[in-house]
Amino acid sequence: MNQRAVATVNLAAIRHNLAQVRRYAPNSCVMGAVKADAYGHGAVPVARTLEAAGIDALAVACMQEAQQLREAHIRAPIALLEGILSAEEATLAAYEGLQIVVNDFWQIELLERMPQGATLQVWFKLDSGMHRLGFPLSAVPKLRQVLQRNRSWRFCGWMTHLARADEPEVSATVEQIEAFDITLAGIAGARSIANSAGLLAWQQARRDWVRPGLMLYGASPLPGKTGRALGLRPALTLTSRLIAIREYPAGSAIGYGASYRCPETMKIGVAAVGYADGIPRSLASGAPVQVAGRPATIAGRVSMDMITLDLRAAPQARIGDEVVLWGEHAPAEIVAEHAGTLAYELFCGLTNRVQFEYVDPAA
Numbered sequence: 001m002n003q004r005a006v007a008t009v010n011l012a013a014i015r016h017n018l019a020q021v022r023r024y025a026p027n028s029c030v031m032g033a034v035k036a037d038a039y040g041h042g043a044v045p046v047a048r049t050l051e052a053a054g055i056d057a058l059a060v061a062c063m064q065e066a067q068q069l070r071e072a073h074i075r076a077p078i079a080l081l082e083g084i085l086s087a088e089e090a091t092l093a094a095y096e097g098l099q100i101v102v103n104d105f106w107q108i109e110l111l112e113r114m115p116q117g118a119t120l121q122v123w124f125k126l127d128s129g130m131h132r133l134g135f136p137l138s139a140v141p142k143l144r145q146v147l148q149r150n151r152s153w154r155f156c157g158w159m160t161h162l163a164r165a166d167e168p169e170v171s172a173t174v175e176q177i178e179a180f181d182i183t184l185a186g187i188a189g190a191r192s193i194a195n196s197a198g199l200l201a202w203q204q205a206r207r208d209w210v211r212p213g214l215m216l217y218g219a220s221p222l223p224g225k226t227g228r229a230l231g232l233r234p235a236l237t238l239t240s241r242l243i244a245i246r247e248y249p250a251g252s253a254i255g256y257g258a259s260y261r262c263p264e265t266m267k268i269g270v271a272a273v274g275y276a277d278g279i280p281r282s283l284a285s286g287a288p289v290q291v292a293g294r295p296a297t298i299a300g301r302v303s304m305d306m307i308t309l310d311l312r313a314a315p316q317a318r319i320g321d322e323v324v325l326w327g328e329h330a331p332a333e334i335v336a337e338h339a340g341t342l343a344y345e346l347f348c349g350l351t352n353r354v355q356f357e358y359v360d361p362a363a
């Protein structure tokens, strides 16, 4: 009751979401994305949960994130999605047994300069249309020569990433998949195409490996669909407490810049959470929250340590009542829309002032 901003992470929900991934892609191995501190959920507890549930591999962005998991004794295969950035990282990747997602020839040069005998595990990432990382498709013959002259490398497979998988009506995804398939026709090696949106919306993207991130945390990457509608359970619930309730007459201006004016005499509540905790300042008046289980809305600007709330729909609210910002019954996707952003950014934006609590009701 004394904590002001609390993120409660339900590890059973993460296990449930992994089971849903397996239901969507029953013939695929699962590489779960736990980069960015497991999308703000806590890399080590999430990775432990996924490992115990038998996930096939984990994926992180960079060496620092991989080392954090190895230091916590996570033994599952871990892929470095941006590959290695230096000779030191190449050595560390071999030592820690990491899978390196190689996306450029300069990284191959670093790897080929490693002392003989180091066991390197490599994916090759191809650019099938995203135009961010990856080899052009025309590089595939050269990449096959690289594999031929480095027989000690363990080749994990061919990877690509979809740019518009969350838009079921556009043809870009089909074009990317076709280009990837045509380029690799008859060539050996596992294939991996789909992130969460790819594996949810495009059956033909569910290949040897799927790489879900967001959906493991229970949020939907597909516009107009919540995680719940897709059979997922939001894993993180962000709560705060009411620390003030005041009644103001019609016309009163609330907060910085007087961006909200009370349309009638009404109660305004103050919750002890703000942009320094990770509530986007762009979250506009009218965005939904819950106060003691009743709907309420943001009224006025988000400030550093507090938000102000229209309590007209929660007339019984009292000091100390719980305020839910997003979570199990308040989809982060919907809150994100009110802030002009995505659930991804809400999750990653939580700061270290938020107190994290882990629950595992099913364990």
Ligand SMILES: *Cc1c(COP(=O)(O)O)cnc(C)c1O
Pocket (backbone or CB within 6 Å): 033, 035, 081, 161, 194, 195, 196, 197, 211, 212, 213, 214, 215, 221
């Ligand atoms: C982050 C990431 C994923 C996971 O994406 P989601 O949209 O969170 O499912 C998959 N593949 C790559 C290469 C990534 O960088």
